[in-house]
Amino acid sequence: MKDTFSVRDTLEVNGKKYAFASLTKLGQRFDLKRLPYSMKILLENLLRHEDGVDVSAKEVEAVATWDAKAEPSTEIAFMPARVILQDFTGVPCVVDLAAMRDAVVKLGGDATQINPLTPVELVIDHSVQVDVFGSEDALEQNVEIEFQRNQERYSFLRWGQKAFNSFKVVPPRTGIVHQVNLEHLARVVMGSEIDGQLWAYPDTVFGTDSHTTMINGLGVLGWGVGGIEAEAAMLGQPSSMLIPQVVGVKLSGKLGEGVTATDLVLTVTQMLRKLGVVGKFVEFFGPGLKHLALADRATIGNMAPEYGATCGIFPIDQEALNYLRLSGRSAEQIALVEAYAKVQGLWHDESTPVPDFSTVLELDLADVKPSMAGPKRPQDRVLLADAQRNFREVVGPLTANRKRGNGDVQRYVNEGGSGAIGNPANAINEAGVLVEKNGESFRLGDGAVVIAAITSCTNTSNPAVMLGAGILAKKAAARGLKAKPWVKTSLAPGSKVVTDYLEKTGLLQELEKINFYLVGYGCTTCIGNSGPLPVEISKGIADGDLAVSAVLSGNRNFEGRVHAEVKLNYLASPPLVAAYALAGTLNIDLTKDAIGTGSDGTPVYLKDIWPSNQEISDAIAGAINPEMFAKNYADVFKGDSRWNAIASPDGAVYRWDDSTYIKNPPYFDGMTMALGKVEDIHGARALGVFGDSITTDHISPAGAIKKDSPAGRFLIGKGVQPKDFNSYGSRRGNDDVMVRGTFANIRIKNLMLDNVEGGYTLHVPSGEQLAIYDAAMKYKAEKTPLVVLAGKEYGTGSSRDWAAKGTLLLGVKAVIAESFERIHRSNLVGMGVLPCTFKDGQNAQTLGLTGKETFDITGLDDGNAKEATVTTTAADGSKKQFAVNVMLLTPKEREFFRHGGILQYVLRQLAGKKAA
Template identity: 55%
Template sequence: MLKSDYKKILETSKGKVVMYDITKLEKNGLANIKRLPYSIRVLVENMLRKLDGHIVTEEDVLDVANWKPTYDAPKEIPYHPARVIMQDYTGIPGIVDLAAMRDAVNEAGKNPSVINPLVPVDLIVDHSVQVDYFGSEDSLDKNVDCEYRRNGERYAVLKWAQKAFLNVRIVPPSSGICHQVNLEYLGKVIDTRQIDGETVAICDTLVGTDSHTPMINAIGVMGWGVGGIEAEAVMLGQPYYMPIPEVIGLKLTGTIAEGITGTDVILTITELLRKHKVVEKFVEAFGPGIKALKIPDRATISNMSPEFGATMTFFPVDAETLRYLRFTGRVEEADLVEKYTKANGLFYDDSVTPEYTKVVELDLSTIKPCVAGPARPQDRIILKDLPKVMDDYAGKGAEVPLTLQGENFTLKNGSVVIAAITSCTNTSNPFVMIGAGLVAKKAVMRGLRVPAYVKTSLAPGSKVVTDYLEKSGLMPYLQALRFHTAGFGCTTCIGNSGPLHPIIEKTVKDNKMSVAAVLSGNRNFEARIHANVRANFLASPMLVVAYALAGTVNINMDTDPIAFNPNDEPVYLKDIWPTSEEIWALVESSLSSDDYLKEYGRILEGDKFWAALSANQSEIFDWQKDSTYIRRPPFFEGFKPVPAPITDIRNARVIALLGDSVTTDHISPAGSIMPDYPAGQYLIAHGNAKDDFNSYGSRRGNHEVMMRGTFGNVRIKNKLVEPKEGGYTKYVPTGEEMFIYDASMKYIESGIPTVILGGKEYGTGSSRDWAAKGTKLLGIRAVIAESFERIHRSNLAGMGVLPLVFKNDQGWKNLGLDGSETFTIEGLPDVTPRCTIKVKAVKPDGKVTEFDTMCRLDTDIEIEYFKHGGILDFVLRKLMI
C-alpha cells in the first residue's frame, strides 16, 4: 500500500488542499467503508494519513478499515490526535511535569528544549474561580479578584509556559469553560496543516485532560478525555495507543415533546446507556431523531459521555453541523467541512445504516421531566418522585427555625441551600438558558422571591451567554432572584461552590442534616459540590430556578405550589414554565453570529489581572522553595536511562478496602481542604491560614499537598475503619487508626508494599491524573477491583501502578477477604496484556486464599509503560536517546 496513491486534491474557498481519500480503500477492494460507523471512518483517515510503515503500518490501516463489531482480544493501534486541550486543574500539573522533565534532561547534560509540545495545545483557565460572592452586581469582579489573589502564582507558571514552549496557547481566566470554548470557537471539524510543503486537510481530532472533552463530538470532532500523563505524551509527539473500539449505535427516533429540555434528554440517556454497560466503548448517534436535535442538545448528550462510561458519543457531520459552524462565525471552515466530508465519506447519509456492535434505541417522545441524584448522575428521578427519593435517602431529620437577613424560616432535610446555573453541559444551550430567564421573569412578575438561605449563582461557560441574556431583557429578572453572574468558569460543577452562610453551615453540621444542592452540572458525587451538602441533584437551568424559588426538593412539581405570592396565592410550576415557542422566539431575536465573533475575537487578550502577571523567560523553570502551590515533582529524581527491573509484590498490606462506585472525587478530591486533614496540616505548617487554603484542585502543582489529599474525601468509606467516613485507615500491623497518608508513610518506612481492594466501577468520574499520581506516591503497587472506569485504569497503568480485575465474578467480599491479610502477587516480570495473574492472600491465622485476576494492562505499549515505571519515564528515555 502506497500512501501517495490515496492523495486527492480538493478545491475549496481557501484554495487547493491535499486530502487522503479513505473511500479509495473501498474502490481498491481493501475495505467496505460504507458499512463502518462514522467514528471508525475518522480513525481510518488518521491511520491512512499517518501511514509511515514504522509507527503506523499497512496492517494498522487495514485493521481499522476492516473494523469488526467485536474483538476476542484487544487490537492495538497507534492513534495520532491533532491537538490537545487542557484546563488549569489538570493543565498546570502537566506544565509542571514538562518543566521537571526539562530539569532531568538538563541534568543529564542534554538540551532541555527537546521537551516541547509537537502538537498544538490549548489550555483554558476555567476551573479555579469560586463562588465566594453571589447575589449582587459586583459578585463577578470580587470573585475574579479573589481568584487572582489565590492563584496568581499558578497563573504565572502558565505565562512562563507560553514563552518557554512552542505550540502552547493560553486562554486566560474569566473567558469561559474549556469545552464550551472548544465547541463554539476552537473546534474546526476539518483543519489544515502544512506537511512536507503541502497544505493538507485533516480531521480535527483531539484528546483532553478533562473527562468531558467528548462535548466536541457534537460537531463531528473525535475527542475524549485522557489522563494528564497520557496527554503529555501526546504533546511530545507520541502516538496514543488504544484498542480498536467497539461502537454502540444509539438510535434516536421521535421528537422531543413540549416542556421537555435537553437536560431531560441526557439524564434519560445517561441512565439508559449506563444500564447497557458502554464503558470503554464508542457511542454513535444515528436515526431520524437526530435531525430534531440542534447542536447544543447534541453537545449536552456528548458532554455527559463519562457519566454513562463511554469513551465518547459521536454525532456525524450533517446539515445542522454546517449551520452551527456558520452561525458561530466559522464560515470558511464550514465550506471546507462540507466539501471534505462529502468527498471523503464522512457526511451523514441517513439512507445507509452503518454496522454497530449493538444498537440501543430511544424514542425521544417518551422522555419525561426529570432530575438525577442524590449522589450519582445516572440515577434518574421523574420529577414527581423526587420527594419520595429524598425521604428514602435522608428521612425526616431535625427541623431548625432560623432567621437570616430578617427572614424567618425552618431549615430541614431537603432544604435547597445551593442553586447553581453552571457547567458547560447546560450553559452552552441557549434554549435552556433563555428558558431559565423566562422562568425567572414569570416568577418575578408573580411576586416570588428566593428564600434567604438559598445560595444562588449564574456561571456561564461563555461570555456569549451573558450577551444574549442581556439583549433578551431577561438578565434583570435573573438578578432579581439573585442569579447574578458569579464567574465564567466551572464553579459549583467542579466543587467551587464557595462557603455557605456560617449560620447555615453550623446548623447543618450540628444537626447532621441532609440539605440539598440543585445544579445544572454533570457531576453530583459525594462531597463534590460542598462538603456539608449531602444531597445533590442535576437539573436543567430552568428547574434550578424553580427549586431555588421553592427552597426545597421535597415538593411534587406536578401538584404542589412552588411558592405563594404576596397575596398568599399559590404559584405552580406550570404558571411560570415558558412554552417552546416563547423560548425560541427570544433565542432567535437575541442571539446572532456577531456575538460569537465579538467575544471570541478578543478571548486571548485577558483582563487587567492577566496583563499584570509577570513571568521569567527561560528554558528551565525557576522553582521557588517556599511555594505551596508549585513544587518540583519527585517523579524524575535520580532518573536513570535504564529502568530498574520489575519485581513481584510480596507480603503487601491493604491500605484501603473499598466498595462500589469509588470515584476519582473520592481518590483525588478537587474541593475544599479540611484544616484537620494532612493536606490542611501541611499548609498550616507552611504559614497558610485556612482562608488561603484554596482547593485541592488548585494545589495540584504541589505534590506534597496532593499526596496528602489522596483518598482524602470526607465521604470516602474505607471498610477497614467503618463506620467512620473520611480519609482514614487501619495500620494493620498494630491495629492503629490513622489518616491514609500517615499509614502510607509508615508502610514505606517499613519497606512494606500496599495494595487497594475495590468493587465495581473503581475510578468513576473525572480524568484526574492525581488520582493515579497520588496512588503511586503513597507506595501503592496494585489496585484489585471488580471493574475499572476507563480513564482511571489507563492512568494507573500510565503511572506504573498495576490494575487487576477479579475473575470469575469474584470480589473481595465473596472471597471472604477483610483487609487483615498479606498479599503476594507473582509473575510480574513476565506480565503480558490481559494475562491471568494469581494472587495469594494469607490471614493472620495462616488461612490461605488464592484467586485469579486479569491484568488490565491491555496492550503491549502499556506493558512497556509499566516496565519503565510509567508513561512519562518511557517517553523521557526515548527523547534522551
C-alpha cells in the same frame, strides 16, 4: 506517510490545494460504507500516520474490515490532532513538562526537546469559586479573589505560554473549557502544514477533562484522558487503544412540550449505563437528528463519561455547518469542513445508509419526560413527578443517626416522633431548626435546598435551557416570587456569549430579580467550587444535623463533591434549578404543589411559570447572531489587565522556588537511561479495601482543604493560613499537598474500618487507625509496598491524573478491583501502578479478605503475563491463593510500564536521540 494503500489525494477548496488520505480510494478495496462515522475517523487517522512502526498496514486493514460484533482485541495507535487542557488538570501537565526539561538535561538531552508537537490550548476555568453571590458586584469580587488566590499558578502558566511552542492559554473570566472549545477552538476539519505540504484532516482531540466529549456534538472525535496521556500526545506519542465496539443510538420523533435537553441527556445516560458501554464508542443516528439543535447534541456528547462511553458522537451535517456559521467561524473554514466531509464520506443527510453497529438502542424523543438525577449519581434518573418520593426514600439512611440539639446522638426510630420530626417513618426533620439571617427568621429542615446553581458546561452551552431559565425567572418575578433566603444561588455562564444573549433579551435582569446574579465564568459548583455557605446556614445544618440539598445544572453529583455540608445533590435543567430555588426544598411535588405564594396572595404553580417551547424558540431567534461570537472571541488569548499585570519568569528551564502551588515533582528522581524490569510484589499491605463505584472524586484530592487534615497541617507548617488554603484543585501543581489529600474524601468508606467515613485506614502492624497519608508514610518508612482492593467501576468520574499520581506517591504498587473505568486504568498504567482485576464472580468479600493480610503478587513475567497469582497470609499464618487478570492490555502499555510510566518512556526516547 508510507501510503501502502495508495490513498494520497488532493482537494482544492478556497483556491488552496490540500493533500489528504482518501477514504474513497481505500473504499475501492474495502467496503467502508458499513463503517460508523467514528470508525471512519479512526481509519483516516491510521492512514495518515502509517509509518510501519507505530502504525502498520495491518492495523489499517483491521479497522477497514472491522467486525461490529467482535470483542475488542486489536491494538491501534491513535494520534489526536490537538490537545485541550483546563487549569486544574493543565497546571500539573505544564509542571510535568517543566520537570521533564530539568530531567532531560540531566540525562544528556536539551531542554527545548521537551516541547508540544501538537497544538495545545489551556482554558483557565476551574479556579473561580462562588465566594460572593446574590449581588451585582459578585462577579468582580469573585474574580478579584480568584486572582489573589492563584497568583503563583497564573505566573507559572504565563511562563509556560512564553517557554513552550504551540501552547496557548485562554485567561480567566472567559468561559468553561468545553464551551470555549465548542464555540471557538474546534476546527472540525484541520488545515495544517505537515512537512512543507498543506493537509486537510479531521479535527480530533484529547482533553484532560472527561467532558471533552462535548465536542462530539459537532462531529469532532475526542475524549478525556489523564494528564499523563495528554502529555504523551503533546510530545508526539500516539495513544494505544483497542479497536472499540460502536453502539448506535437511533433517535426518532421530537421532544415534547416543556421537555428540555437536560431531560433528554439524563434519559440517555440512564439507558446507556444500563446497557453497559464502558470502553465503547456511542454514535447517534436516525430521523430524530434533524429535530436536535447542535447545542442539544453537545449536551448529549458532554455526558458520555456519565453513561460510561469513550465518546458520544454525532456526524457532520447541515446542522453542524449552521452552528459553525452562527458561532462566527470563517466562510473559508466552513467551506473546508463541507468539502472535506463530503469527499471523505463523512457527511450525513437523510440518504446516508445506516452503518453496522455492535448494538443498537432506540429512543423516541417524544417519550422523554421532565427529569432530575440524584442524589449522588448522574445515572440515577428520577422523574420530576417522583422527585419528592425519591427524596423521602433516600433521606432516611442519612438521618438514622442524628445529633439532637443538645449534641447527644439519638437514633430516630418509628416511635411516633418527638416534635422535631414530622415524619418519623423515615426520620425527616420537617419542622427544622430556627435560623436568623439578615433580619429574617425561617426554619431550615431536611431537604432544604441550600445551593441552587446554574452552572457547568453541560447546560450553559445550550441557549434553550439558559433562556428558558430566564423566561421562568421573568414569570416568577412578575408574580412576586424570589429564591428562598436560605438558598445560595449562582449563575455561572459557560461563556460571555451567554451573558450577551441574556442581556439582549432582558432576561439577565429577570434572573437577578429572583436572586440569580452572575458570579463568574467557570465550572464553579459542578466541580465543588460552590464556596462557603453563609455562616447562619452552616450553623443551622450543624445544629440540626440536617440532610440538606443542592440542585445544579451540572453533570456530576458524586458524594462530597458539591459541598461538604450537603448530603443530597440533584442534577437538573437550569429552569428547574431556578424553580427549586423558588420552592426552597426537595420535599415538594413540583408537578402538583404550589411553588410559592404570589404577591397577590394566590398560589403559584410550576406550570404557571414554565416557559413554552415557542417562547424559547422566539427568544433564541431574536437573541443570538455571529457577531456576538466574533466580538467575544476576537482577543481570546489576550486577557484583561489583571492577567497581563502578572509577572512571570523567562527562560527555557523553570526557576523553581518554595511555592506551595508549584513544585518540581519526584517522578524522575534518580532516573537513569537503564530500563528496569517488572518485578513481582512481595509482602505488601492493603492501604484500603473499598466497595463499588469508588470514583476519582473519592480518590483524587478535590474541594476544600481542612485545616486538621494532613494537607492542611502541611500548609500551616509552611506558613499558609487556613483562609489562604484555596482548594486541592488549585494546588495540583504541588505533589506535597496532593499526595496528602489522596483518598481523603469525606464520604469514602474503607471497609477495613467499622462505620468510619473519610480518608482513614488501619496500620495493620500497630493496629492504629490513621489518616491514609499518615499510614502510607509509616509503611514507607517500614519499606512495605502497598495494594488497594476495590469493587466494580473503580475510578469512574473525571479523568483526574492525580487519582493515579497520588496512588503512586502513597507507595501503592497494585490496585486489584472487580472492574475499572477506562481512563483511570490507563492513568494507573501511565504512572507505573499495576491494575489487576479479580476473576468473574470474585471480590475481596467472596474471597474472605479483610485487608489485614499480607499480599504477594507473583508471575508477572516482566509485565507480559495476562494472569498473576495473589497469595495472602493472615496473622495466624494461614494462606489463600487466587488468580487475577493483569490489565496491561497492549504491547505499548507493557512497554510504558517497564519504563515506570509514560513520561519516563518519552524522556528516555528523547534523551537517547540526543545522545545518539
